[in-house]
Amino acid sequence: xxxxxxxxxxxxxxxxxxVQRLRAGRSLRPASWPGGARCAVALSFDSDHExxxxxxxxxxxxxxxxxxxxxxxxxxxxRRALDRHGAKASFFVPAVSALLHPEEQRALADxxxxxxxxxxxxxxxxxxxxxxxxxxxxxxADTLEQVTGRRPVGMRTPxxxxxxxTLGIAREMGLIYDSSMFSxxxxxxxxxxxxxxxxxxxxxxWIRDDAAYFMMNRHGAQRPYTPPEAxxxxxxxxxxGARDEGGLFLLTMHPHVIGYRSRIFILEELLSRxxxxxDCWVATHEQIARxxxxxxxxxxxx
Numbered sequence: 078x079x080x081x082x083x084x085x086x087x088x089x090x091x092x093x094x095x096v097q098r099l100r101a102g103r104s105l106r107p108a109s110w111p112g113g114a115r116c117a118v119a120l121s122f123d124s125d126h127e128x129x130x131x132x133x134x135x136x137x138x139x140x141x142x143x144x145x146x147x148x149x150x151x152x153x154x155x156r157r158a159l160d161r162h163g164a165k166a167s168f169f170v171p172a173v174s175a176l177l178h179p180e181e182q183r184a185l186a187d188x189x190x191x192x193x194x195x196x197x198x199x200x201x202x203x204x205x206x207x208x209x210x211x212x213x214x215x216x217x218a219d220t221l222e223q224v225t226g227r228r229p230v231g232m233r234t235p236x237x238x239x240x241x242x243t244l245g246i247a248r249e250m251g252l253i254y255d256s257s258m259f260s261x262x263x264x265x266x267x268x269x270x271x272x273x274x275x276x277x278x279x280x281x282x283w284i285r286d287d288a289a290y291f292m293m294n295r296h297g298a299q300r301p302y303t304p305p306e307a308x309x310x311x312x313x314x315x316x317x318g319a320r321d322e323g324g325l326f327l328l329t330m331h332p333h334v335i336g337y338r339s340r341i342f343i344l345e346e347l348l349s350r351x352x353x354x355x356d357c358w359v360a361t362h363e364q365i366a367r368x369x370x371x372x373x374x375x376x377x378x379x
Contacts, residue, residue, distance in 0.1 A: 100260070100268045101258075101265045101266075102274075103273075105278075114356055116322075117360060117365050118319075118325075119365050120167070120344075122332055124152070125235075125333070126171075126174040126178060129144060129199055131199070147333030147334075152332050155330075155332060156184075156185070158348060165189050165360060167256075168182075168191065170193070171198055192224075192229060193232060193362065197213040201236060203240045214232075214246050234255075239257055244267065254366035256281055256327070261280050262280065262322075262325065264279055266278070285326075285327060286328075286330075287335045290311075305340050309346055
């Protein structure tokens with residue numbers, strides 16, 4: 078826990094120690110991508126479905142139905158778009174979502190997509206005791222393995238919420254990558270208290286997340302809205318920048334956000350532009366993390 082004194086009164090060992098708990102280490106952007114590709118593309122979908130409202134107490138039946146929309150309409154549209162382009166993606170799935178929609182996870186896995194960890198019920202890790210967080214992460218991994226037949230090898234923390242215990246639990250579980258942190262555009266090695274961990278970070282950003290542009294809370298202050306055409310333009314600029322630099326373009330989407338009739342064209346147009354470029358490696362997070370680890374000679378890399 079951070080010290081109880083005001084931050085302005087912290088001494089240097091205190092504030093430096095807090096900063097050093099989890100940092101970006103060496104870049105893991107490889108010298109080359111498979112097949113001579115110019116850049117890597119990692120498309121991800123956080124299949125939160127009903128768990129956002131369940132985590133908050135399940136008081137709103139309407140918000141539960143909004144989550145159901147992601148499974149009922151969003152996922153089928155996403156699958157069709159990916160299938161048309163032969164693109165494989167990563168789906169970060171809370172375990173409760175997997176239990177509510179097991180056929181969805183099995184179908185995605187059968188299609189060659191990755192099913193990865195996204196908490197138990199979309200809980201906030203920083204609100205949990207370390208032992209409780211560990212139990213939920215292990216239970217979530219067991220559940221995804223039971224549903225899909227394959228144990229997950231990577232994670233994205235719910236709401237990108239990282240506690241001081243999270244990384245240690247991930248390492249104990251033998252995960253090969255995380256996708257919850259923001260320190261770079263390209264893959265890097267996570268460093269904990271100045272010690273390299275061997276864990277690949279595939280960094281995220283709100284700029285490359287559909288929820289930041291479309292989510293709203295009718296009874297709160299959260300009412301952002303950006304026209305879909307403008308969101309597509311932002312995503313394309315991020316993609317083109319990654320391609321120019323030979324790096325990673327990682328996009329986070331949500332079935333209950335991107336899956337609407339007026340928004341799914343963003344994914345479809347993006348896939349078309351990526352295909353037209355003809356020099357991009359579209360792969361799952363697992364595939365990209367394994368390639369980066371092997372290229373860097375990380376100890377114990379698969």
